[in-house]
Amino acid sequence: MKKIPQSVYYAIFTGLFGWLLVVSFNSSKRKPDSVGELFTDLSWLNNWPKWLDTPLMKWINDGWKVFIAEYGLIFDAIGYGLLRGYTELKQIIVQAPWPVVIIAVIAITYFSSGRKVGTTVFVGICTFFIGFLNPRFWDKAIETTTMVVLGIAICVIIGIPIGIAMARNEKVRNAILPILDLMQVIPAFCYLIPGIILFGLGAIPAIISIFIYACPPLIRLTDLGIRLVDKEVIEAAESFGASRRQKLWGVQMPLALPNIMQGINQCTMMALAMVVIASMIGTRGLGDEVLLGLQQLNVGAAIEAGLAIVLLAIVLDRMTQAYGEKIQERNQPVKKK
Amino acid sequence: MSKIEINNIYKIFGPTPGTVLENVKAGATKEEVLDQTGHTVGLDNVSISIEEGETFVCMGLSGSGKSTLIRHINRLIDPTDGEVFVSGQNVLDLSPEELLEFRKKNMSMVFQRFGLFPHKTVIENVAYGLEIQQIELEQRNKTAMDQIDAVGLSGFEDQYPSQLSGGMQQRVGLARALATNPEILLMDEAFSALDPLIRSDMQGQLIELQSQLKKTIVFITHDLDESLKLGDHIGILNGGRLVQVGTPEEILLNPADDYVSSFVGDVNRARVLKARAVMTKKDDTHNGKEIAHRANENDTLEELLPIILGTRSLIEVVDNSGNPLGYISDREASRLLSKS
Incomplete structure (x- = not known):
């Protein structure tokens, strides 16, 4: 070529x-005559x-109109699918008695952290305190968690393959990196509003916003994690005739897993931050409580709701972090003697 | 044809190696090329042929291109120009799929920093090559266990590499390389990261294994003592150029240039020189003289010196079946041990 x-x-x-x-x-319209x-x-x-x-604004608005007319139905379908998933998942957790939910959280933490008692007890207490702060928060926290979980699920499903593609191909990385920068820098409100137009008010535009806001760090860390795998280990796999696929799933992914878990952890934290912002477009959940407190100039209510979000963040953070640490311990780099 | 033939390999690192190639072929030195074009010359017209069943040691200091060279044999690196033949097959003609098959069947590699998979247990590491070949779990675990036994690591098979010491880790690396039963073993500074005692231990183990297995081994090292101990032939690289190829004795006794002489200057010759290389060939002048000792052709001069000094008479050198080959007297010994 x-x-x-x-x-x-x-x-x-x-x-x-x-x-x-x-x-x-x-x-x-205001150009000179000649x-x-x-x-x-x-x-x-x-x-x-x-x-x-x-005339960028005009172009975007014209394009947007055509876009809605042509593809609006697809977004309706996506929105409907997400909404079904969201509602059903939420219903299950909301309808379960609260002690069962706490026990489930404790059980998940216990096993994901590799049976660390300290972490487990701490997470259990934090979970209890979410409802203990204000009984109204319990169901709202579940709504928020459901949104965050769905948002992360989309991030993982879309983000990790993109990260893998970036690590394997220089050209793909060069193409994706500016998009990631754009996603991270563009103010949240710029895509919250189009989100409402596409998906209507409520949980769905919030989940989509979570994806835009929280996915870049996961993609970056997946890419980084794969590229950071020791070159000699990769060469070892290659020297035995491992194909690209065998190399990826047998060596690169397992060794990149601590980094990917860190990415999911980051994703979780950013998703929680976005849920609060999304309350501005009518998303319910704990963010809604903060907004309500602020609107009524009720400092106590706002801080109480804020604390509940912090507790929820701690619970989600510990659960994802603990799992990452467990893998990391085993994957310690080979000791140099 | 030799087992491995490397013909006129050039490797140039940089954005556009093709443009620099003519320059290098015309004889520009590494420094000139780097200065004028910003390209690094990795290998400069290197040709080597390695016979089946021998241990070929490739020696050079860091940056001399030895690690680059060994990676051409299994084509982890593509050359800028030249040919590589393994068992008569031109490696550079292989399609990507054929290359994978070729690597699975023909050779395996041992690495300086071991290159073990930290997320796999010892037995999973050793069985990796077989896993890639999609051999059934039971079969490959059996083969892997045999290899683990052979390197003396039984009982450690369920540990992770990070739980083992450096020497043990490299034995895992060796077992992993042997598990696929390759014809060719590529060892990239395999013992350089080990401390001296363990290193000499591992060298002994490799020599012992090699005497049974008769693999073709390409061994990279920066340690002359190691190359003299292991190598049937030694190639010395300097700045990407092959300076000298020969048996340990040839390198010691006839260094090709100042670079090689400066290397061999510090070597304990008595430990390296074999009786075969020291002796004068059998002829009639020796007839009737008294013979004090009978030595095998592979004994080193170091082992014979006390006898030579003690008896002041002739030592007869015989081959493995006992036929006399030649004789050593104190004259030969003193001539070869004196430096230049």
Whole structure:
């Protein structure tokens, strides 16, 4: 394959920029009467001229309309599916008697942490205190947890394969990295509102927002974890004739698992943060309580709800973290003698 | 044809190796190339042929290209130019699938920092090559256990590598390499990370294993003593170029250039030189002289010296079946032990 010389790229970019200038000028309502005027009247160099304005907003709005008309149904279907899952999962936990839920949490922590009693007792007490702070919080915490769990599930299902693809292919990584930057930097409200249009109010846009907000660290850590696996260990696998798939599932993934678990842990924490923000678009749950407290200038209520979120964060953090630590202990790098 | 043939290999690291290749072929040195083009010359016109069943030691300091060279044999690295033949098969012609098959069947590798899988137990590590070949669990565990026994690690099979000492870890590495019963064993500075006592222990173990198995071994090291001890032939690399190839005796007695001489200067010759290399060939002048001792051709001069010094008379050198080959007197001994 012949390589395209750098100058061709420069020419293409310059051309695109020129085209954008012309389009901006032509589509502007406040452009001067003729192009010639620009050279006689130089006042436009003073303040940023009104006509030097890409019509990006108009394009996005037009595109958005077409997008909704064409693909709205797909999003309805996704939203409906998610809503079914969310409602049913929530119902199961809400209807279970609260002591059963606490015991379940304790049991999960006990086994995922490798039978550490300290962690388990601590998590049990934290879980109890969520309801103990305010009985109303118990069901709300379950709603929030369900959203977080569903959000993380989507992150894992989509994020880990993307992370693997990035680690295996330089080009994919170069393409995905800017998207991840965009996802992390763009303010949450920019996608909360389109979320409402696509999915309606409630839990679903919150879950989608969790995905956008919390997925990048998981993708990054998956990518990093796989690339950090000792090169000699990879060479060892290759020297025995391991195929790419055997290498990935037999060596790279197990050794990257502590990093991936860290990614899921990060994902969980960010998901909780997003649930609070999402309460602004009418998502119920603990975030809703914080918002309510603030709106009524009831400092006590807001802080009480805030504490409940912290407790929930501790519980989820301990449960995911403990599992990661358990794997890490076994996967200690080979001691150098 | 030899078991492994490497013909005129060039390896250049950098963004566009192809453009630099002509330069290097025309004789530009490593430093010049790095200066002018920013490319690193890994290997510069290296040709080696390795016979079946021998131990070939490739020696050089770090950065001399020895680890790069060994990775060409199983094509973990592709050369910029040149040919590699293993058992008459051109390795560079293999398709990706054929290459995987080739690696499974023909050779395995032992690494400097062991390259063990930290998430697998010892037995799972040893059985890895067989797992890749999709051999049934029971069969591969049986084979793996045999190898673990052979390297003396029975009882440790369910431990994780991080629970073992360095020497034990490398024995796991060795067992793993032998478990697939390969014809060729590639050992990349296999003993360099071990402390001296364990290292010499492992060298002994390798020599013993090799006397039974007769594999073709390519051994990389930066330690001349190690190469003299293990190698049937030694290749010395300097800055990506092959400086000298020969038997340990040839390297010791006729170093090709100053670089090699500076290496061999500090070596205890008596420990390396075998009776075969020291003796004068059997001829008529020796007839009728008194013979004090009969030595095997593979005995080292170090073992014979006390006898030579004690008796001041001739030592007869015989081969394994007892036929006389030649004689050693104090004259030969003193000539070869004096430095240059």
